[in-house]
Amino acid sequence: MTHLLELRAVRKTYGQGAARRVVLDDLDLTVDEHRCVVLVGSSGSGKSTLLRVVNLLEEIDDGEIFLDGQDVADPRLDANRVRARMGLVFQSFNLFPHMRVLDNVTLAQRLVHRRPRAEAEERAEAMLRRVGLGHKVSAYPDQLSGGEQQRAAIARALVSSPELLLLDEVTSALDPELVGEVLDLLADLRTEGMTMIVATHEMGFAREVADEVCFLHAGAVHERGTPEQVLGDPQRERTREFLRRLR
Amino acid sequence: MRARTPDEAPDWTPSPQALARAAYRRAQRRRSLLVALASTLVVTVTVVLVVTGAPGWERARQAFFDPQRAWEVLPAVAEGLWLNLRVWVVASVVGLVVGLLLAVVRTSKVPVLFPGRVAATVYVDVFRGVPLLLVLLLVGFGLPALRLEWLPTSGAFLGALAIVLTYTAYLAEVFRAGIESVHPSQVAAARSLGLTRGQTTRRVVLPQAVRNVTAPLANNLVSLQKDSGLISILGAVDAIRAAQIATTGDYNFTPYVVAGVLFLLVSIPLTRAVDAYSARQGWRGSLATVSGGGDIR
Numbered sequence: 194m195t196h197l198l199e200l201r202a203v204r205k206t207y208g209q210g211a212a213r214r215v216v217l218d219d220l221d222l223t224v225d226e227h228r229c230v231v232l233v234g235s236s237g238s239g240k241s242t243l244l245r246v247v248n249l250l251e252e253i254d255d256g257e258i259f260l261d262g263q264d265v266a267d268p269r270l271d272a273n274r275v276r277a278r279m280g281l282v283f284q285s286f287n288l289f290p291h292m293r294v295l296d297n298v299t300l301a302q303r304l305v306h307r308r309p310r311a312e313a314e315e316r317a318e319a320m321l322r323r324v325g326l327g328h329k330v331s332a333y334p335d336q337l338s339g340g341e342q343q344r345a346a347i348a349r350a351l352v353s354s355p356e357l358l359l360l361d362e363v364t365s366a367l368d369p370e371l372v373g374e375v376l377d378l379l380a381d382l383r384t385e386g387m388t389m390i391v392a393t394h395e396m397g398f399a400r401e402v403a404d405e406v407c408f409l410h411a412g413a414v415h416e417r418g419t420p421e422q423v424l425g426d427p428q429r430e431r432t433r434e435f436l437r438r439l440r
Numbered sequence: 441m442r443a444r445t446p447d448e449a450p451d452w453t454p455s456p457q458a459l460a461r462a463a464y465r466r467a468q469r470r471r472s473l474l475v476a477l478a479s480t481l482v483v484t485v486t487v488v489l490v491v492t493g494a495p496g497w498e499r500a501r502q503a504f505f506d507p508q509r510a511w512e513v514l515p516a517v518a519e520g521l522w523l524n525l526r527v528w529v530v531a532s533v534v535g536l537v538v539g540l541l542l543a544v545v546r547t548s549k550v551p552v553l554f555p556g557r558v559a560a561t562v563y564v565d566v567f568r569g570v571p572l573l574l575v576l577l578l579v580g581f582g583l584p585a586l587r588l589e590w591l592p593t594s595g596a597f598l599g600a601l602a603i604v605l606t607y608t609a610y611l612a613e614v615f616r617a618g619i620e621s622v623h624p625s626q627v628a629a630a631r632s633l634g635l636t637r638g639q640t641t642r643r644v645v646l647p648q649a650v651r652n653v654t655a656p657l658a659n660n661l662v663s664l665q666k667d668s669g670l671i672s673i674l675g676a677v678d679a680i681r682a683a684q685i686a687t688t689g690d691y692n693f694t695p696y697v698v699a700g701v702l703f704l705l706v707s708i709p710l711t712r713a714v715d716a717y718s719a720r721q722g723w724r725g726s727l728a729t730v731s732g733g734g735d736i737r
Contacts, residue, residue: 248632277634287629291647300643301633353633 195262197388198224198247198357203256205239205246205412216242217253218412224357227386231399231420234409235435240392241284243409244359247390248281261356277305280350284362286342288334288349294321295330298349306353320352321345324378340371344378351382358382360391364398396439400424408432502692509694513686517695520682521702524668527600527678531668532661534604539611540650544641546612547619560612567609572667576602580674596678599671607664614656618649658714662707669703679703 205217217239224230232240245251247258249265249272258266265275288297298317302308308316321330324344326337334342343363350358360379364372376398383389383402393399399406399420406423408416408431416423416432427433454462491497542564545556567575579602584593592598622645630640650657672681679702683695 245628250628250632273631273634273636276632279632281632283625283629285625287625289626289629289644289648291651300630301635304639304643305634349633 196223196259197226197261198222198390199257199259200243200247201257201259203243203246203258204254205242205251206254216412217246220256220413222407222414224388224390226356226388228404229383229387229389229391229402231403231406232390232392232409233394233396233399233406233423233435234415235438238409239412240409241361244281244361244390244392247357248279248359249275250281273305277301277353278355279357279359280353280355281359282343282346282350282361282363284365286334286339286346286366288342288346290334293331293333294326294337294345297334297345298352301349301353316352317348320348324348324351325374338371339367340374343367343375347375347378351387356388358387358389360389360393362392362394364393364395396424396436408435410435504693504697506692506694509692510698513683513695513698516682516686517679517698517702520677520679520699521706523596523676523678524665524671524703525706527596527603527668527671528661528665531600531604531607531664535607535611535664536657538604538608540615540646542608542612543615543619544646546616548637548641550637564609564612567606568613570606572603572606572670573673575606576670576673578602579605595674595676596671599674599676600668603664603667603671607660607667610660611657614653614660615649617656618653619645621652622648654718655714658711658718662711662714665707665710666703669699 200220200222203217203220206213206215208214234240246253253266257264295317298320299313302313318330321327324347326341326345329337364375380402403420406420407414408423410431416429427436542560545553546560576599580598583598626644627640630644669678669680672678679699683699686695687693
């Protein structure tokens with residue numbers, strides 16, 4: 194069986210010459226359909242870069258990225274069509290401030306998936322109701338709370354029926370009392386079988402939803418396993434140290 | 441920021457401290473008003489005394505502020521202003537459209553546009569750096585020397601062309617600043633949804649870029665309106681030229697003042713309209729809604 198996503202020996206560096214930094218170093222990772230893989234690790238360990246690389250927002254220096262058995266790192270491939278098969282949710286929401294929430298959610302449907310306006314709006318409204326924002330369709334992003342903005346951003350990513358949802362520390366910019374509403378939504382998605390890669394600092398959430406936890410260190414997967422294994426009984430010193438510092 | 445008044449909360453009885461503070465603030469406002477009035481009065485009286493006390497005031501008054509002469513020349517100068525307004529509208533439209541195009545080309549990364557990128561950069565560098573007056577002279581006297589038959593040689597056309605050339609460069613730079621003010625994360629968000637570069641520019645970057653630079657754009661259009669008076673040096677009979685013609689013979693310069701007043705009658709409402717528009721637009725993300733954006737004691 195092929196994996197939905199497979200990364201083989203992915204290398205990504207930033208900068209030139211002496212300032213060159215290796216962010217992903219021979220990183221391997223597989224994600225199967227309907228699985229939720231949680232990435233943990235200290236800041237700078239490569240979690241965000243990994244997600245951006247999978248979404249083809251960054252070009253890799255070396256390695257292969259297979260989506261459904263197809264190497265999407267191949268520059269001959271139309272990256273826009275690959276990206277249209279996934280959703281990415283950002284730490285800072287990145288909603289389009291000049292559009293109503295509804296238009297944020299219909300934009301890609303109309304331009305990328307070529308759905309007629311009526312159908313796109315119907316789907317968008319259904320999706321916004323689904324994330325609890327049915328009453329905010331006509332609001333602008335700056336009229337929403339942080340939690341609402343992030344739920345709108347998740348709706349924007351979900352409405353295109355992505356095969357894979359990438360979540361980049363989606364609760365890190367939220368007030369503590371708003372974190373719950375977003376995590377609850379993600380837990381629901383998990384139950385529905387959405388394939389997800391989640392970079393997070395919320396260990397409780399990782400324990401609850403992860404099928405698999407990957408501890409990233411120095412640009413590679415340092416330790417991986419079930420949440421019980423990695424978070425409960427880490428085998429490697431770096432992982433232990435990271436978890437100790439969180440307490 | 442709106443001041444709170446006690447009437448808004450009927451179930452709230454202000455404490456003695458609150459009443460004392462409110463009384464103090466009222467007294468302060470009264471005092472500020474008095475100071476402003478007194479200062480205005482002193483300044484006005486001083487200026488009037490200095491000007492009317494000048495030895496040449498009587499002659500200057502007759503030469504520059506002759507009401508009867510003003511009334512006589514008004515139709516001619518106003519007709520000239522009509523030309524300025526037409527030049528302004530045409531130059532604004534062309535400048536905005538071409539300027540936006542140049543800015544998009546300059547900031548694009550599409551390989552096919554590389555020559556366009558170089559051309560746009562050179563164009564903007566040249567026309568932003570050369571004084572408008574010089575461009576007017578070169579276009580006004582240089583182009584007709586080529587004897588191109590299809591090229592109109594009227595002062596109004598060549599003057600407008602020179603103004604368009606210069607202002608297009610200014611406006612292109614304003615648009616470019618606007619494009620660069622849009623945060624890269626907005627582009628990342630659009631691209632992650634599968635939008636192409638072109639779709640991202642048109643639907644996500646440009647709408648935000650234009651909103652971010654509405655005020656500087658409007659400023660440039662107002663100065664374009666007033667610089668349209670420079671076409672008079674090419675012989676186009678605009679408001680300034682009409683005024684100049686009216687002054688020949690009697691050394692009465694009132695027509696210039698008339699032209700100046702007419703320009704103000706256009707530009708002041710224009711700037712106010714733009715201010716009002718930007719305020720009403722309440723462009724999301726504007727500073728008015730930032731906490732601490734109010735008056736600070």
